[in-house]
Amino acid sequence: MNSVATREKRVAFLWRRFKGFWNQYRQTKRGMVGIIIIFFFAVVAVFAPILSPLDPLAPRMEGYYIHQQPKLCEKLCVPIWYKTILGMNDLSENFLTFDDHEYMTADSFTSQIEWHVLDSGYDVDVQYNPSAGTHDESGTRVDGCIEITYTRDATETPPSDGAVSVVLRREFEWPYGDPPRSFWWHYSLNVQNRTSMPVIPLSIGVQIQRGDEPQPTEVLTGSKTHVQKITSAVIGNIWGGNTDSTTEVDGIEAIIFTGRGEYAWEFVINIYDSEVGAKDITVLVDNTQAILYGNTFGLLGTSAIPKPTPRDLFTMLLYGTRISFMIGLLTAVFSVMIGLFVGLVAGYVRGLVDEGLMRFADFLMVLPGLPLLIVLVTVLGRSIWNIIGVLIFMGWMGFSRSVRSMVLSLRERPFIESAKASGAGIGYIIYRHILPNVFALVYISLATSVPGAIISEASLAWLGLGDVNIPSWGLMLYDFSRTETAVVTGLGQYWFWVVPPGIAIALMALAFILMGFSLDEILNPRLRQRR
Amino acid sequence: MGLKAYIARRIVYMIILIFLVATVNFLLFNLMPGTTLSKYVAQLGGVAMTEERLQQLKESYGLDQPIHVRYLLYIRNMVTWNFGYSYETRNYVQDDILMVLPNTLILMGISELGAMLVGILLGVIAAYKRGSSLDTFLITTSLATYSVPVFWIGWLVLSAFALNLGWFPVGGIVPQSWAFNPPSSMLEYISGRLYMLTLPAFTLFIFLFGGWILLTRATVLETITEDYVTTARAKGLPERTVLFKHVLKNASLPLITSAALTFGFLISGAIITETVFSYGGMGLMIWAAIATTDVPVMQAFFFVIALLVVVANFVADMLYGVIDPRIKYG
Numbered sequence: 030m031n032s033v034a035t036r037e038k039r040v041a042f043l044w045r046r047f048k049g050f051w052n053q054y055r056q057t058k059r060g061m062v063g064i065i066i067i068f069f070f071a072v073v074a075v076f077a078p079i080l081s082p083l084d085p086l087a088p089r090m091e092g093y094y095i096h097q098q099p100k101l102c103e104k105l106c107v108p109i110w111y112k113t114i115l116g117m118n119d120l121s122e123n124f125l126t127f128d129d130h131e132y133m134t135a136d137s138f139t140s141q142i143e144w145h146v147l148d149s150g151y152d153v154d155v156q157y158n159p160s161a162g163t164h165d166e167s168g169t170r171v172d173g174c175i176e177i178t179y180t181r182d183a184t185e186t187p188p189s190d191g192a193v194s195v196v197l198r199r200e201f202e203w204p205y206g207d208p209p210r211s212f213w214w215h216y217s218l219n220v221q222n223r224t225s226m227p228v229i230p231l232s233i234g235v236q237i238q239r240g241d242e243p244q245p246t247e248v249l250t251g252s253k254t255h256v257q258k259i260t261s262a263v264i265g266n267i268w269g270g271n272t273d274s275t276t277e278v279d280g281i282e283a284i285i286f287t288g289r290g291e292y293a294w295e296f297v298i299n300i301y302d303s304e305v306g307a308k309d310i311t312v313l314v315d316n317t318q319a320i321l322y323g324n325t326f327g328l329l330g331t332s333a334i335p336k337p338t339p340r341d342l343f344t345m346l347l348y349g350t351r352i353s354f355m356i357g358l359l360t361a362v363f364s365v366m367i368g369l370f371v372g373l374v375a376g377y378v379r380g381l382v383d384e385g386l387m388r389f390a391d392f393l394m395v396l397p398g399l400p401l402l403i404v405l406v407t408v409l410g411r412s413i414w415n416i417i418g419v420l421i422f423m424g425w426m427g428f429s430r431s432v433r434s435m436v437l438s439l440r441e442r443p444f445i446e447s448a449k450a451s452g453a454g455i456g457y458i459i460y461r462h463i464l465p466n467v468f469a470l471v472y473i474s475l476a477t478s479v480p481g482a483i484i485s486e487a488s489l490a491w492l493g494l495g496d497v498n499i500p501s502w503g504l505m506l507y508d509f510s511r512t513e514t515a516v517v518t519g520l521g522q523y524w525f526w527v528v529p530p531g532i533a534i535a536l537m538a539l540a541f542i543l544m545g546f547s548l549d550e551i552l553n554p555r556l557r558q559r560r
Numbered sequence: 561m562g563l564k565a566y567i568a569r570r571i572v573y574m575i576i577l578i579f580l581v582a583t584v585n586f587l588l589f590n591l592m593p594g595t596t597l598s599k600y601v602a603q604l605g606g607v608a609m610t611e612e613r614l615q616q617l618k619e620s621y622g623l624d625q626p627i628h629v630r631y632l633l634y635i636r637n638m639v640t641w642n643f644g645y646s647y648e649t650r651n652y653v654q655d656d657i658l659m660v661l662p663n664t665l666i667l668m669g670i671s672e673l674g675a676m677l678v679g680i681l682l683g684v685i686a687a688y689k690r691g692s693s694l695d696t697f698l699i700t701t702s703l704a705t706y707s708v709p710v711f712w713i714g715w716l717v718l719s720a721f722a723l724n725l726g727w728f729p730v731g732g733i734v735p736q737s738w739a740f741n742p743p744s745s746m747l748e749y750i751s752g753r754l755y756m757l758t759l760p761a762f763t764l765f766i767f768l769f770g771g772w773i774l775l776t777r778a779t780v781l782e783t784i785t786e787d788y789v790t791t792a793r794a795k796g797l798p799e800r801t802v803l804f805k806h807v808l809k810n811a812s813l814p815l816i817t818s819a820a821l822t823f824g825f826l827i828s829g830a831i832i833t834e835t836v837f838s839y840g841g842m843g844l845m846i847w848a849a850i851a852t853t854d855v856p857v858m859q860a861f862f863f864v865i866a867l868l869v870v871v872a873n874f875v876a877d878m879l880y881g882v883i884d885p886r887i888k889y890g
Contacts, residue, residue, distance in 0.1 A: 059700070392580055395873060399828030400865045403846060404858060408588055484709050488832055491711045493850055506712070531712040538707035546703060 679772020
């Protein structure tokens with residue numbers, strides 16, 4: 030009963046003290062600015078995955094992709110609001126032309142108006158097969174596919190041009206003025222060959238056609254310039270089985286795309302047949318997908334590094350908040366704890382222990398900060414935990430000195446003497462009488478240790494000693510410094526890659542500095558006395 | 561204790577410190593797993609490494625010796641200023657360092673001098689007008705300079721003045737045209753070097769001057785309330801004389817100590833600034849060494865810079881002893 034009452038009293042006392050402190054703190058304009066900024070960053074750090082659901086380091090397209098997930102965006106895209114705010118209406122965006130792996134939209138393939146089938150006559154038969162399909166990693170999928178069957182009796186003559194062609198054509202409207210930056214597509218083939226030897230060669234080509242041009246029968250002769258054949262692969266010697274293909278092409282987009290309008294993707298499948306003898310082959314075409322990558326993406330554009338999957342800079346910026354908080358707070362908390370411990374022990378125990386600890390601290394303080402960081406991180410390895418560990422190791426000395434000097438003056442005060450006289454042990458005196466009196470310094474030091482740690486991490490990353498597996502602001506800056514664009518164009522064109530992380534680092538560091546400065550004004554006994 | 565004994569004591573202390581620094585440097589690179597030789601071997605890349613060849617390498621680098629022998633050898637090398645070959649350039653590291661060190665010192669000297677002049681002046685003004693909006697502005701600006709990474713300042717400066725405006729070169733220590741027609745006169749040489757120095761020095765200056773403002777303001781505030789200042793004012797001395805002769809002179813002691821104590825901070829800033837502007841000093845050297853894990857260079861780099869810091873501390877102690885007549889040596 031008694032203990033409950035005292036505890037209530039203590040809580041009430043602490044609450045009163047906190048309210049008193051808060052009333053003072055509220056008066057400091059700098060302190061309030063600092064707290065507001067920190068609060069803002071804290072919200073961003075907590076809700077980063079909600080604010081941007083993308084992967085910060087290796088973003089890929091979400092969805093059903095059989096072979097390999099395509100990259101999320103082109104490299105060095107500009108922010109998407111360039112279109113609306115800056116009025117650059119021609120800029121293109123990512124465009125999923127079609128994503129058809131089940132052909133579920135209709136019960137019969139030929140009734141689907143999206144797909145146009147053009148074949149060159151002969152005995153080729155194209156239809157929708159709802160109960161067949163090509164494989165994926167988990168096994169066979171039989172959720173529907175396009176089935177091309179070619180049969181010829183031995184008595185019939187082979188086609189005059191040596192091949193039968195089937196064109197699967199998908200028309201689409203390109204809504205942007207600029208051409209796409211690159212193409213990505215995927216298809217799966219399953220070939221069931223029932224002909225006796227020799228093998229029937231098969232080829233598949235992918236092409237894009239401008240819509241207002243003549244029809245594809247001419248296209249197949251390959252003489253028209255308005256059709257750009259993106260790729261063509263002869264898949265020879267396929268007797269049976271599956272082929273999955275994912276292809277990415279860039280550099281020819283401007284030849285095909287002249288602006289907004291009608292375009293068409295075409296899968297051209299050629300079955301070569303010039304010999305005598307019966308032919309019987311079935312080709313299942315499945316999982317056709319095509320993406321056109323635009324030159325805008327996200328709220329802050331994209332980076333050029335790493336090569337295969339450029340990063341969404343906005344997502345990295347959000348996640349960087351977490352990393353910076355982690356580095357700053359962990360370093361601050363642990364280095365302050367060590368400094369507090371060393372300072373208390375050195376100041377209270379004195380003698381040889383004091384001398385030894387303080388000489389050690391002096392020695393560490395003489396060692397130049399950044400060079401020591403460089404050496405230690407090189408020797409230990411570039412993981413974020415090593416960096417934090419080294420920052421903690423190098424961050425406690427100054428604080429331990431101020432704690433020690435405080436303790437030195439405290440231990441001579443009468444209330445310590447009376448505590449000693451009534452038989453209190455060292456641990457009790459330090460915990461109950463000295464610690465509460467140096468705690469003001471702890472708060473100040475906590476706030477002032479954070480910015481140094483954040484900036485040190487960024488500097489290390491800039492020098493190439495950062496952790497490249499952690500989406501930190503330092504990594505964003507380091508990535509930029511590695512590109513040629515950094516050297517050639519400076520910040521101008523790609524400011525969205527460099528300016529936001531720099532401002533974020535500066536803002537967060539500044540917020541903690543402002544907070545520390547205000548705490549110092551209120552709590553520091555030395556400064557308080559002067560008023 | 562007299563001045564001489566004081567100096568002698570500081571010298572002994574300095575030598576002990578240097579010895580400790582060298583020892584730490586040795587331990588770091590030798591006792592940690594996966595350093596020196598394995599890094600070197602890794603750097604050779606695809607070259608097949610036989611047991612024999614490894615043994616040869618170990619012998620040629622003295623790594624087959626027991627650790628205490630290696631330690632003594634190492635200390636002897638440090639004392640005789642012998643840092644071995646760079647893995648990358650194959651030059652003697654000490655020669656490389658002596659070539660680039662002056663560049664770094666020039667950069668540091670110029671920016672620190674500028675930062676001190678401007679910072680102390682503004683700091684005195686801030687203290688004199690404490691509480692005013694000018695004071696608030698100066699404090700906030702100084703705090704802001706603390707919070708911005710120096711390489712980022714460098715980028716902004718580089719983009720603005722070198723790439724956009726084209727007033728200054730992007731990087732280097734001497735103008736490119738000197739490759740064809742070297743400077744004819746001393747004046748031309750100096751002006752050319754200064755031209756190349758402008759942007760890095762300006763960057764480092766921005767990085768540094770805020771600290772000086774805050775420090776000066778704090779120390780001046782402490783002395784401005786002293787009795788002798790009131791006396792000086794009462795005598796009718798002009799405010800400027802009071803501020804700079806009576807206040808600042810007495811407040812200058814902590815400033816001098818701080819100049820030495822922040823020497824390591826200054827070097828860190830210089831290292832990073834150099835890498836932004838490809839300014840061929842110690843910073844650019846360590847940058848290249850990090851990329852290739854050039855252990856001898858890193859080892860020497862750390863040793864030389866720690867040496868500089870220790871010496872700077874020593875000089876500060878000496879200055880302190882000479883300037884302040886109140887100091888009790890000991």
